[in-house]
Amino acid sequence: MLSFFTVDCLIFTFHEGKLKVLLNERNEYPYRDWWAMPGYFVDKQEEMEEAVNRIAYEHTGLKNIYLEQLVAMAGLKRHPEGRILTVAYMALVRYDDVKNKVKPVTNYMRQAKWFDVNEVPELAFDHNDILKLGLEKLKRNLNYSTASFEILPEKFTLTQLQQIYEAVLGETLDKRNFRKRMSNLGYLKELDEYQTGVSYRAARLYKLDKRKFLKLFA
Amino acid sequence: MLSFFTVDCLIFTFHEGKLKVLLNERNEYPYRDWWAMPGYFVDKQEEMEEAVNRIAYEHTGLKNIYLEQLVAMAGLKRHPEGRILTVAYMALVRYDDVKNKVKPVTNYMRQAKWFDVNEVPELAFDHNDILKLGLEKLKRNLNYSTASFEILPEKFTLTQLQQIYEAVLGETLDKRNFRKRMSNLGYLKELDEYQTGVSYRAARLYKLDKRKFLKLFA
DNA sequence: TTTAATAGTGTAAAAAATACACATTATATT
DNA sequence: AATATAATGTGTATTTTTTACACTATTAAA
Numbered sequence: 294m295l296s297f298f299t300v301d302c303l304i305f306t307f308h309e310g311k312l313k314v315l316l317n318e319r320n321e322y323p324y325r326d327w328w329a330m331p332g333y334f335v336d337k338q339e340e341m342e343e344a345v346n347r348i349a350y351e352h353t354g355l356k357n358i359y360l361e362q363l364v365a366m367a368g369l370k371r372h373p374e375g376r377i378l379t380v381a382y383m384a385l386v387r388y389d390d391v392k393n394k395v396k397p398v399t400n401y402m403r404q405a406k407w408f409d410v411n412e413v414p415e416l417a418f419d420h421n422d423i424l425k426l427g428l429e430k431l432k433r434n435l436n437y438s439t440a441s442f443e444i445l446p447e448k449f450t451l452t453q454l455q456q457i458y459e460a461v462l463g464e465t466l467d468k469r470n471f472r473k474r475m476s477n478l479g480y481l482k483e484l485d486e487y488q489t490g491v492s493y494r495a496a497r498l499y500k501l502d503k504r505k506f507l508k509l510f511a
Numbered sequence: 512m513l514s515f516f517t518v519d520c521l522i523f524t525f526h527e528g529k530l531k532v533l534l535n536e537r538n539e540y541p542y543r544d545w546w547a548m549p550g551y552f553v554d555k556q557e558e559m560e561e562a563v564n565r566i567a568y569e570h571t572g573l574k575n576i577y578l579e580q581l582v583a584m585a586g587l588k589r590h591p592e593g594r595i596l597t598v599a600y601m602a603l604v605r606y607d608d609v610k611n612k613v614k615p616v617t618n619y620m621r622q623a624k625w626f627d628v629n630e631v632p633e634l635a636f637d638h639n640d641i642l643k644l645g646l647e648k649l650k651r652n653l654n655y656s657t658a659s660f661e662i663l664p665e666k667f668t669l670t671q672l673q674q675i676y677e678a679v680l681g682e683t684l685d686k687r688n689f690r691k692r693m694s695n696l697g698y699l700k701e702l703d704e705y706q707t708g709v710s711y712r713a714a715r716l717y718k719l720d721k722r723k724f725l726k727l728f729a
Numbered sequence: 730t731t732t733a734a735t736a737g738t739g740t741a742a743a744a745a746a747t748a749c750a751c752a753t754t755a756t757a758t759t
Numbered sequence: 760a761a762t763a764t765a766a767t768g769t770g771t772a773t774t775t776t777t778t779a780c781a782c783t784a785t786t787a788a789a
Contacts, residue, residue, distance in 0.1 A: 294515050295515070295592070295593045295594050295595060296514060296515055296516050296585065296594050296595050296596035297512050297513070297514055297515065298514050298516070298585070298596055335585070337594075338587065339587075340585075340586065340587055341583075341585040341586075341596075362582060362583065364580060365559075365580065365583035365598045367514065367516070367553070367558075367559040367598065368558065368559075369556065369557075369558055374513070375513045376513050376514050376555075377513060377514050378514035378516055378596065378598075380583045380585065380596075450767090451767090451768090452766080452767080467747075467748075467749080468767090468768085468769095469748095469749080469750095469768085469769070469770080470746070470747065470748080470749095472768080472769085473745095473746090473770095474745085474746080477744095477745080491755080491756080491765090491766080492755075492756045492757060492764085492765075492766095493754080493755060493756060493757095493764070493765040493766045493767080494753075494754040494755045494756085494765080494766055494767050494768090495754085495755065495756095495766095495767085496766080496767055496768085497767085497768090668736085669736090669737090670735080670736080685778080685779075685780080686736090686737085686738095687737085687738070687739080687779095687780085687781095688777075688778065688779080688780095690737080690738085691739095691777090692776090692777080695775095695776085706736095709734090709735080709786080709787085710733085710734075710735095710786075710787045710788060711733075711734040711735045711736080711785080711786055711787065711788095712734080712735055712736050712737085712784070712785040712786045712787090713735095713736085713785085713786070714735075714736055714737085715736085715737090
């Protein structure tokens with residue numbers, strides 16, 4: 294008697310200055326018609342990491358996203374049929390890479406949709422709890438991970454970077470101090486390129502210098 | 512068909528200047544005669560948190576320890592019978608509270624024994640991997656948690672506190688700077704008591720001021 | 730009384746964090 | 760062409776935190 298369990302994916306992105314989370318509208322028992330994190334059963338002969346990638350793809354259309362384990366939930370009442378353990382994973386994706394791709398390829402789910410993290414409805418199962426844990430983890434790791442850069446376009450403005458910090462920390466930051474701090478970190482590459490398509494002064498673009506980042510943290 | 516899985520407990524303490532981990536010598540298939548983290552199957556009608564407390568007690572004799580979830584492991588090959596998912600928990604205990612109590616009350620395990628974290632043998636299942644993750648978590652959280660104080664006697668010397676920091680971080684620290692930093696944190700209560708039974712100058716004892724600690728982190 | 734072992738202490742320098750306001754620039758509007 | 764709009768980009772002074780560094784004090788045992 295082997296383990297029978299599900300995985301769930303908490304997928305964040307950043308768009309129009311807001312932190313967003315990807316949810317599915319369920320088309321199946323239980324919690325049919327409810328919004329839920331993309332998730333499903335792991336196959337018997339499938340490694341959990343394969344499963345979570347497959348399931349993320351089937352339920353959202355997203356491929357090759359980097360999912361990291363968040364938490365296991367095993368409450369006896371989390372599923373109407375009894376305890377079904379789930380392992381929740383978390384991923385960060387660039388909105389530009391995925392904006393036209395979020396569409397389930399199974400019909401277990403009716404649609405996939407980005408929600409502002411502050412406007413998430415009551416979700417199926419214990420998914421609101423998982424979301425809360427995910428946001429806390431994002432906050433804890435903000436300064437020690439590339440999370441902000443995975444979620445931004447590859448070339449980003451300092452204002453965008455600051456917006457992520459503010460969204461994740463839930464507080465506003467001083468622009469000058471933020472910029473000073475970021476450039477002192479030493480792993481931002483200043484580009485000779487500027488924002489386009491804005492009706493005001495275009496901001497300079499930056500990208501993450503991964504080599505320097507890795508030197509600092511490994 | 513509900514979830515069938517195990518929990519494992521990674522239990523740390525601090526003794527004689529060393530960080531230690533509690534392991535069982537297994538008396539049952541699989542990995543009979545191997546050392547392993549205390550762990551066993553969760554009962555069908557038992558919440559996971561209850562299970563992990565029960566199992567910690569049955570395999571080590573320790574009660575009322577605070578266990579926090581670390582990671583779920585679900586490798587297809589982690590168990591010879593096929594995938595048995597396990598959820599690993601982590602706890603920190605005071606050596607003085609438990610020194611005479613680590614004894615299994617089931618006979619699934621032959622004995623429970625403290626190992627220096629640097630002298631852990633090859634363990635059953637994927638327990639060496641779990642240990643590594645636990646040590647990393649300990650390190651990440653060192654400055655933001657009461658971990659060091661849970662693992663020390665309630666009244667401790669600053670040298671003991673420093674030894675924990677050094678053991679967890681794996682580097683030596685400057686005594687004066689360490690003491691300055693700790694007293695600046697503002698949540699150490701200086702007692703009018705001193706170490707006894709040492710054959711050299713007795714050090715002053717301190718304890719954690721939990722109220723002040725909580726004010727800072729909540 | 731001497732030895733051994735650890736406790737306990739201060740200062741100067743460097744680095745990082747904070748508080749704070751205005752001129753600049755690109756586009757859109759009239 | 761002039762103006763309005765909206766966001767960009769920048770500096771300094773102050774405070775706080777971190778770092779580097781070495782000797783005297785105290786206790787018990789020999």
